[in-house]
Amino acid sequence: xxxxxxSADKVxxxxxxxxxxxxxxxxxxxxxxxxxxxxxxxYQYTGMGSFYFVDFIMFHRYLGIKKMxxxxxxxxxxKRVHFNRPYGSTVLDIVMGDIADFIPSLSPDxxxxxxxxxxFIITKEAIDAIVLAAAKLSPESILLVTVDAEPPGPxxxxxxxxxxxxxSEAGDFLGNKSRNKHFARSNLVEVNxxxxxxxxxxGLAGRDDVNFLPLVNFVYADGHSMLSVGGMIGTEEDRxxxxxxxxxxxxxxxxxxxxxxxxxxxxxxxxxxRLHLDAAxxxxxxxxxxxxxxxxxxxxxxxxxxxxxxxYTEGLL
Amino acid sequence: MxxxxxxxxxxxxxxxxxxxxYPRKNFFVQMFTKDISLEDCVLDLIDNxxxxxxxxxxxxxxxxASAVWEKKKAKISTASLPVIxxxxxxxxxxxxxxxxGIDLDEAINEIFNFGHPFGWETESLGVYGIGLKRAxxxxxxxxxxxxxxxxxxxxxxxPVNEWVRKDDSPADWTxxxxxxxxxxxxxxxxxxxxxxxxxxEVKERLKTGTVEAPLLRAISTTYAFxxxxxxxxxxxxxxxxxxxxxxxKPSRGSISFDRFSDDGVDIRILATIAAQEDPGRYDNTRAxxxxxxxxxxxxxxxxxxxxxxxxPGMPLFQPKHRAFVGVVFFESRNPMALPWTTxxxxxxRESSIYIRTRNRMALAAKPVLSFIxxxxxxxxxxxxxxxGIAKSMMIATPAELATPKASSxxxxxxxxxxKLKQRVQYDVKIxxxxxxxxxxxxxxxxxxxxxxHTFDYFLKQEGLK
Numbered sequence: 006x007x008x009x010x011x012s013a014d015k016v017x018x019x020x021x022x023x024x025x026x027x028x029x030x031x032x033x034x035x036x037x038x039x040x041x042x043x044x045x046x047x048y049q050y051t052g053m054g055s056f057y058f059v060d061f062i063m064f065h066r067y068l069g070i071k072k073m074x075x076x077x078x079x080x081x082x083x084k085r086v087h088f089n090r091p092y093g094s095t096v097l098d099i100v101m102g103d104i105a106d107f108i109p110s111l112s113p114d115x116x117x118x119x120x121x122x123x124x125f126i127i128t129k130e131a132i133d134a135i136v137l138a139a140a141k142l143s144p145e146s147i148l149l150v151t152v153d154a155e156p157p158g159p160x161x162x163x164x165x166x167x168x169x170x171x172x173s174e175a176g177d178f179l180g181n182k183s184r185n186k187h188f189a190r191s192n193l194v195e196v197n198x199x200x201x202x203x204x205x206x207x208g209l210a211g212r213d214d215v216n217f218l219p220l221v222n223f224v225y226a227d228g229h230s231m232l233s234v235g236g237m238i239g240t241e242e243d244r245x246x247x248x249x250x251x252x253x254x255x256x257x258x259x260x261x262x263x264x265x266x267x268x269x270x271x272x273x274x275x276x277x278x279r280l281h282l283d284a285a286x287x288x289x290x291x292x293x294x295x296x297x298x299x300x301x302x303x304x305x306x307x308x309x310x311x312x313x314x315x316x317y318t319e320g321l322l
Numbered sequence: 323m324x325x326x327x328x329x330x331x332x333x334x335x336x337x338x339x340x341x342x343x344y345p346r347k348n349f350f351v352q353m354f355t356k357d358i359s360l361e362d363c364v365l366d367l368i369d370n371x372x373x374x375x376x377x378x379x380x381x382x383x384x385x386x387a388s389a390v391w392e393k394k395k396a397k398i399s400t401a402s403l404p405v406i407x408x409x410x411x412x413x414x415x416x417x418x419x420x421x422x423g424i425d426l427d428e429a430i431n432e433i434f435n436f437g438h439p440f441g442w443e444t445e446s447l448g449v450y451g452i453g454l455k456r457a458x459x460x461x462x463x464x465x466x467x468x469x470x471x472x473x474x475x476x477x478x479x480x481p482v483n484e485w486v487r488k489d490d491s492p493a494d495w496t497x498x499x500x501x502x503x504x505x506x507x508x509x510x511x512x513x514x515x516x517x518x519x520x521x522x523e524v525k526e527r528l529k530t531g532t533v534e535a536p537l538l539r540a541i542s543t544t545y546a547f548x549x550x551x552x553x554x555x556x557x558x559x560x561x562x563x564x565x566x567x568x569x570x571k572p573s574r575g576s577i578s579f580d581r582f583s584d585d586g587v588d589i590r591i592l593a594t595i596a597a598q599e600d601p602g603r604y605d606n607t608r609a610x611x612x613x614x615x616x617x618x619x620x621x622x623x624x625x626x627x628x629x630x631x632x633x634p635g636m637p638l639f640q641p642k643h644r645a646f647v648g649v650v651f652f653e654s655r656n657p658m659a660l661p662w663t664t665x666x667x668x669x670x671r672e673s674s675i676y677i678r679t680r681n682r683m684a685l686a687a688k689p690v691l692s693f694i695x696x697x698x699x700x701x702x703x704x705x706x707x708x709x710g711i712a713k714s715m716m717i718a719t720p721a722e723l724a725t726p727k728a729s730s731x732x733x734x735x736x737x738x739x740x741k742l743k744q745r746v747q748y749d750v751k752i753x754x755x756x757x758x759x760x761x762x763x764x765x766x767x768x769x770x771x772x773x774x775h776t777f778d779y780f781l782k783q784e785g786l787k
Contacts, residue, residue, distance in 0.1 A: 106692040109578065109685040110730035136634040137688060140681035177634060207634050211678030 022271045022315055023225035027233055028060055029313035030257050030269075031149070034220060035068055035118070037250055043145060045118070046070055051111065052120040053104060056082060056089040060120065061097055070118075073097045076104045105134040108141050117146040120235075126157045127197055129174050132204045139208025142238045144215050149235035150201050154194045154224065164188045171196060178203040194224055197232050198263040209238070218244050222259040225269035234262035256309055269310065272303040279316070286311050347489045350436060351482060354452075355460035360527055361540050362665045363460050364408060364417075366453035367515065368541065368555060369618075369666070371406040371419040373446040374513055375553055378422020378471065383445040387617040387653045390547055391590075393721050403554040404512070410537075410558065412528050414520060415461050420512035421553065423471035423505065429478075434497050447618055449657040450664050458482075463519040468502065471511050475502030538562055543622040544667075547614070567612050567649055568597035568605070570715035571723055575733035578648075578686035579725050587659050587675050590724065593648035593686040593731060595694070597717045602709070606644040611683065613669060615652045615660040620667055628669055635684030637691065645694050645712060648687055649720060650679060689731040707735050746773065 035045045046069035054061050054075035064070045073096060077086045083101055090097055100107055104121060111117055119138055123131050131152065138148055156162060157170040168188040171179060178200045182188070188196060205217045219236040237243055252258050257267040274282070278297060285292060286308065293304055307314075376383055389395075406419040424433055432438070438451040448454070458465045459482060468477045476499040488494045505511035520528075527533060538557055542549070542565035549555060549564035556562065569592070571577055577594035599605050611629035613621040625631055625639035629648075632638040652660050652675065661673035669676050696708045711733055758776070759767050767775075781787035 103692060106689045109688050110732065113728065133635050133688075136681065137685055140635070141685055204634065208681055210681060211674065213678075 021227035022317075023227045023269045024231075025059070025315040026269050026271065026310055026313045027223050027225060028063055029315070030223075030255070031221065031235075032063055032067055033313070034250075034255060034258070035064075035147075037255065039068075041246055041249060043246075044116075048072075048116045048118050048146075049074065049112070050118045050120075051076065051104075051107070053077065053122045054086075056085045058089065058091050058097070060122075062091050064118070065092060065096065071096055072115075074100055074107070076100045076102065076107045078103050103130075103134075105130060105137055108134060108137045111141050111143075113141075113143050115143065117142055118149070119146065120149040120151070122149070122151045124151075124153065126153045126155060127171075127174060127200060132175055132178065132200065135201060135204040136208040139205045139217065139238065140212070141208075144238060144240055145243060146238045147220075147235060148205070148217070148238060149221075149233065151231060151233040152197055152201070154197050154230045154232040156190055156193060164190070167193070171200070175200045175204075178207070194230070194232050194266065195263060198222070198234060198266070201232075201234055202263050215240055216244070218247055219260050219262045220247070220258060222262045222264075222266045223257070223269050224266045232266070234266075236262065270306050271310070271314070272299075272307055274307075276316075279314075282307055283311060345436070345495075347486045347495070350455065351459045351486050355456055358456060358460060358665055360460075360524060360533055361537050362667055363457035364410065364537055365540060365544055365667070366457040366665070367417045368406055368408070368545070369447040370454050370515075371417065371421045371513065372545070372548060372553060373448050374419065374423055375404055375421035376446060377425075378508070378511060381552075382655070383447065383616050383657070384653060384655050386548070386552060387614075387651070390614075390617065390651065391721050391724055395551075398551055400550055400554070402509075403550065403552070406553055406555045408555065408557050410528070410533070412520065412525050414516060414518040416514070416516045418512065418514040419553075420509055422508070423475070423511045423513050424469040425471050426474040426476050426499070426501065429469065429476050429499060443656065445616075445655055445657065447616070447657075447666070449660075449662070449666070452664060453666075458515070458517060460521070461524055462517040462521055465515065465517045467513065467515050469513040470502060470505040472504055472508060474504050476500060477502050534558060539565070543612075544619045546619060547617045567647065567720070568608050569647055569649065569718055569720060569723055570595055570597040571718040572711065572715055572733045576725070576729040576731065577723050578690060578729065578731040579723065580682050580686055580728045581724075582682070584675055584678055585659055586656055587652055587654040589653075589675070589679055590651040590720075591648070591679070591683055591686045592720060592723050593646070593683075593690045594723065595690065595712055595715045596645050596647040598713070598715070602713050604644040606641060609644040609646050610639065610648070612647070612649045613652070614649065615662045615666070616654065616657060618666060620662045621669065628671060630680055630684050630687070633680075633684075635681060636687060642698050643691060643694060645697070646687065646690055648683065648690070650683060651720070652679075686731070693731065693733065707738065711735070746777070 039045045048070060049072040050061065050064050050070045051074045052060055055077065058075065061073050061075060065073065073092075075086070075097060077083075077099065078101075080101060086099055086101075090099060108119070111119070119142060121131070121134055121138060125131075135150055142148055156167050158166055164185040168185045171188060179196075180199060180203065182196060182199070209215065209217060215238050217236050218239045219234070221233070221235045223233040225231055225233070237247065239247070250258065259265060259267060278294075278299075281294060281296060285294070288304075288308060290305075290308075293299065293301065375381075376386075404419060404421045406417065406421065409416045432451075434455065435451060436455060442451075463482045464480070465482070466477070466479045469475060478497055478499045480497055485497075534557065538560070541555055541557060541562045545553075545555065546564040546566055549562060551564075554561060571594065577592060580591040582589055596604050596609055608623050610623040610625040610631075611621060612619060612623065613629065621629065627633055630636040637643075654660055659675065661670050661676035661679075662668075663670050693708055694712075696706050697712060699706050755769055755772055758772050759765050762775075778787070
């Protein structure tokens with residue numbers, strides 16, 4: 006089973022602000038891809054929706070995607086997953102099983118958005134799924150991979166044990182990283198990203214017509230440090246098309262999944278503060294609110310993410 | 323004047339000298355034979371006979387390979403099949419066939435060369451122009467070849483030790499042939515090769531008594547698509563029956579099937595549950611990947627890294643995977659494009675065709691392996707539906723398994739029946755068990771029966787049953 010540690014109860018998905026910012030950024034990216042000529046509304050979206058389906062609702066509502074599959078591996082929540090399905094089975098199909106078992110059945114005649122949204126630290130099984138996805142996805146498809154980038158094992162483990170863990174789970178994909186120092190905590194995001202990149206390259210081996218064209222590379226923490234990378238399985242023509250995307254309008258875009266990740270940080274703000282800041286957005290770089298104290302770097306962050314920042318309110322029903 | 327690059331003056335202009343790069347007979351006889359097995363030799367010589375059959379009957383090898391996919395097989399009269407008769411013992415080796423023979427011109431100009439010239443094209447099992455010679459040199463110090471076609475014939479005899487020693491010029495790289503009369507009929511046209519003065523290592527291997535059975539099995543699987551259809555092979559007088567790849571199909575659902583072309587090579591992949599030996603029993607020796615190039619199996623029941631086991635996308639082969647069988651067919655009119663090694667008993671892992679195929683093999687295998695794993699749940703009390711479904715699989719040939727479109731292995735699984743029983747386990751003192759046995763006056767009552775009895779007793783006493 007791919008998600009030994011996965012627990013849909015671990016995090017209330019709807020209230021993870023950084024994750025929600027990521028979803029909204031992806032939404033914007035897909036909308037821009039549509040403007041560039043990619044018919045995203047005709048794509049199949051395959052994700053791991055658990056029983057929240059937040060991404061499914063957004064992609065159906067705002068991208069018009071009408072064919073979606075949620076793959077859930079925890080058999081014990083079968084009824085709950087089906088109970089919470091937001092749309093009928095003609096739009097959203099639910100498959101109970103491992104995502105790696107489902108990937109081979111993805112139609113080569115369709116274009117796909119496949120989000121391998123692993124809510125756990127990278128494992129052999131997760132790497133297998135990445136390799137198979139890169140081998141299977143048709144040209145112009147989008148592959149997204151999310152992993153928990155926290156150190157593996159119990160809290161008393163250190164770089165030596167982390168190194169052993171990664172060697173055992175991802176030995177073939179560590180390249181020249183062989184010493185304990187390569188697995189220092191500060192390097193773990195890069196270690197994960199490099200494993201994912203090599204797994205994608207492995208899956209693409211022999212597919213001379215396509216490459217992996219990076220688009221996003223996020224790091225964020227809603228309690229856990231997460232790494233989320235993605236790109237298009239595309240041809241040289243796609244590479245040229247993607248170059249026409251306006252990076253200035255999407256500062257979160259990245260052309261590498263191993264270097265310079267975009268950190269999604271969510272400043273802690275009251276509702277009143279947010280309303281005040283929003284009234285000034287988009288602001289000049291040097292602008293600061295006069296009415297309350299706010300660190301300059303938080304203002305900078307807010308300037309970039311305010312269009313994607315979710316608003317949560319309590320509703321008494 | 324050229325620049326003084328090395329810090330010293332050149333006194334005179336550099337002259338070009340020619341270094342020798344000649345082949346040495348000793349290399350081909352001593353070194354080139356080191357890495358092949360006795361089985362490899364015999365299969366290479368059988369390839370030579372099969373090629374004679376293909377040449378003399380004007381059949382395209384690609385046609386034989388593609389006949390695998392014919393759903394309705396034409397009836398064959400096995401009585402008239404050409405026979406390849408192999409005899410091997412410590413006394414010597416002989417392979418005799420009536421497959422059509424080797425043409426004299428071809429013997430003079432091509433058969434005995436080491437390798438083929440640039441631009442050489444043929445559709446045959448002999449690809450690299452090395453197998454026949456390597457096999458003969460490996461086996462012994464003296465060989466004779468007699469061959470007759472309907473047009474001509476020849477005989478040659480080579481004391482290998484003497485031939486090797488004379489190696490002064492390209493003229494020494496020849497073998498004298500004696501012309502012979504042509505065969506009187508197609509049925510008698512053929513080739514006979516005998517090797518005597520077997521090498522001591524070959525004799526030692528034969529002495530172990532463990533050559534014949536693996537060789538029989540190797541011939542059965544390697545030529546499964548040729549035997550009793552195009553040719554008959556006998557090994558030490560015993561007819562070798564084809565051993566078909568044990569594939570099966572579900573009554574509902576689909577197997578994994580993929581087909582694509584690459585550089586003139588047509589590739590088909592299928593993965594499914596293996597055909598059972600007896601209901602619910604799978605032969606571990608027949609599980610794994612089979613790789614077939616132009617109808618000839620180059621790997622059979624492979625469980626190693628070369629076919630992807632233990633590499634990304636595929637687990638290491640474990641005993642529970644004995645119900646897995648996958649087959650890859652490579653077909654091409656240009657055998658040089660196929661990913662086989664020179665022995666044709668493995669794959670060239672650097673072949674770009676094979677690299678392009680490997681991940682697609684993993685994609686085909688993944689859902690089959692997952693289905694098989696579900697037959698062995700962690701909860702011993704559950705009987706997964708997968709077990710019953712696997713038992714109901716029906717034997718099917720590759721032709722029956724091929725589908726017009728690519729498919730992924732999928733079998734609809736009915737929802738599990740509600741669980742009605744649960745195993746209860748706990749530890750008690752042995753002295754307490756004995757007390758119960760004495761009380762019930764049943765000294766041999768088993769611990770599990772005591773458990774059931776006391777459980778039942780509680781239900782009755784509490785009015786729950």
